[in-house]
Amino acid sequence: MLKLKALLATLMMCASIFAYAQINDDLYAGIKLTSSAMQTVVIQVFPDTEDSPKADQAVAVKADQAVAVCVQEETPLPFDKVFYAEDQHKFLNKDELNITELKQLVTQAFQKIQAEHVPPEHIYVVADSSLENLKNRGELDTAIQQITTKLITFLKVEEEVGLILNNRVPKKEQGRSVLVKISSRNMKGGYRQPDSVKDEPFTTFTIPLGTKQLAEEAIEAIKNNHQATDDRKLFIETVNKLLKESLPKSLRNEIKKAPGLDNFRRVYFTGGIVWAMFTLTVPTNQEKCRSNTFKFRANDIKMFYNRAIRNTPLLFDDPMKVMEKHLRGDKSQTKEEKLELLRDEVARLQRTYDRREDLIAGAIFLQMLSEKLEWQRKELLFLKDEHFTWLISYILREKGKTEEIEDDNGKPTE
Numbered sequence: 001m002l003k004l005k006a007l008l009a010t011l012m013m014c015a016s017i018f019a020y021a022q023i024n025d026d027l028y029a030g031i032k033l034t035s036s037a038m039q040t041v042v043i044q045v046f047p048d049t050e051d052s053p054k055a056d057q058a059v060a061v062k063a064d065q066a067v068a069v070c071v072q073e074e075t076p077l078p079f080d081k082v083f084y085a086e087d088q089h090k091f092l093n094k095d096e097l098n099i100t101e102l103k104q105l106v107t108q109a110f111q112k113i114q115a116e117h118v119p120p121e122h123i124y125v126v127a128d129s130s131l132e133n134l135k136n137r138g139e140l141d142t143a144i145q146q147i148t149t150k151l152i153t154f155l156k157v158e159e160e161v162g163l164i165l166n167n168r169v170p171k172k173e174q175g176r177s178v179l180v181k182i183s184s185r186n187m188k189g190g191y192r193q194p195d196s197v198k199d200e201p202f203t204t205f206t207i208p209l210g211t212k213q214l215a216e217e218a219i220e221a222i223k224n225n226h227q228a229t230d231d232r233k234l235f236i237e238t239v240n241k242l243l244k245e246s247l248p249k250s251l252r253n254e255i256k257k258a259p260g261l262d263n264f265r266r267v268y269f270t271g272g273i274v275w276a277m278f279t280l281t282v283p284t285n286q287e288k289c290r291s292n293t294f295k296f297r298a299n300d301i302k303m304f305y306n307r308a309i310r311n312t313p314l315l316f317d318d319p320m321k322v323m324e325k326h327l328r329g330d331k332s333q334t335k336e337e338k339l340e341l342l343r344d345e346v347a348r349l350q351r352t353y354d355r356r357e358d359l360i361a362g363a364i365f366l367q368m369l370s371e372k373l374e375w376q377r378k379e380l381l382f383l384k385d386e387h388f389t390w391l392i393s394y395i396l397r398e399k400g401k402t403e404e405i406e407d408d409n410g411k412p413t414e
Helices: 002-021 097-117 137-148 157-168 211-224 233-258 272-281 282-287 298-309 320-326 333-354 355-370 384-409
Strands: 027-033 038-047 079-088 123-127 179-180 185-193 202-207 268-269 295-296 379-383
Touching: 027 282, 027 384, 038 097, 038 384, 079 097, 079 333, 079 384, 097 137, 123 137, 123 384, 157 179, 157 185, 157 202, 157 384, 179 272, 179 298, 179 355, 202 233, 211 355, 233 355, 268 272, 268 298, 272 282, 272 295, 272 298, 272 333, 272 379, 320 333
Parallel strands: 027 123, 179 268, 268 379
Antiparallel strands: 027 038, 038 079, 179 185, 185 202, 295 379
16 A cells, blocks of 8 residues: 555656646746636747747747738737637626636636646736726635736736737837727727826826626616617617717817827727727728738728618628628639638627627717717728737736846846
8 A cells, every 4th residue: 555655656746747847938828807808828939039030021820719810010029829718708797807707717727828838937917907996806816816826917007008009009100199999898098108208108098988888888777767678779879878978078088188089190999899890891801911900991980880770680690691792702712711710700709799789889889989089080990919919918028027037136246
């Protein structure tokens, strides 16, 4: 019996040594929490050599999710994506996350990261600014620590805006273009100050209105009036009423703090509802890019809005018919590959917007913003895949901070 126990102990020690030997120091991972989703990414960081990717090369991507890859206009980030995953979650109410649900998702994500043999010190957990004022923030922090042993970092709007701008927008454009991110529970963005100081380089704005929040408030208002929540016309009227009561004043207040929101001629967009509009309205533009930044028009927003409020079957029931119609004249051998990419994109979109009221509310919100901020007079650009490039930028930023600390620790004491 003693010999058997000794043998088992030896085997366990060997397994532990083998697992440690598999640890890859080039791998880094991140878990990002937003108000409606949790995203997980593992990347392999390229060593800084002559073989590192140059600005005129495409970044190779290996993923469990199809992603359009184009030659980038800016210098690409030095990484190869090992895997990316996304899980949707729901709020318990307006101000609290469902911790029980999230613990299950985070546990699964952490297990995936460990399966890739990422060094523990290379794993980061971050929450975007939509969770900054979360009521049960302490409970979330405790749950994350129990699962990952990591402290969760809650970003402020300024940090989030800076990460997106620095990663996706050319430096020369950051002071004369505005970023607009429309999320499920707020709208935020900003731009670089022309004469910025190091501590406060960005002017930012935040409007406490988001697509899913707007849909929830409209449904609640209808319920309170003892009316049918499945009445589409009533739902549209209620969303419009809520927006007319709050959006104009919010925009006026934020424009005073960030006049570029109204004045700048170039607008960079990100956020779920813009992605939905772009995917379901102008999918063929994805084949004409030199980067993952795409131009679109205010008319595209109007088309998306019209389809949403008219309950167009092609928008809600079988969006792939729209895609196939767009590509009907394509006789190339890559047509089926293009359709496969779009099928994966549409499937992810349908998981994100499993309640059509969210899509309708978002379309109305987007159209009203377009009218109020006169987007028909401006150049509009969509930053595709920002949902994971934001997280990668954060990982690389924190990696740099860690290396600085290690360098400082290695300096001889004077």
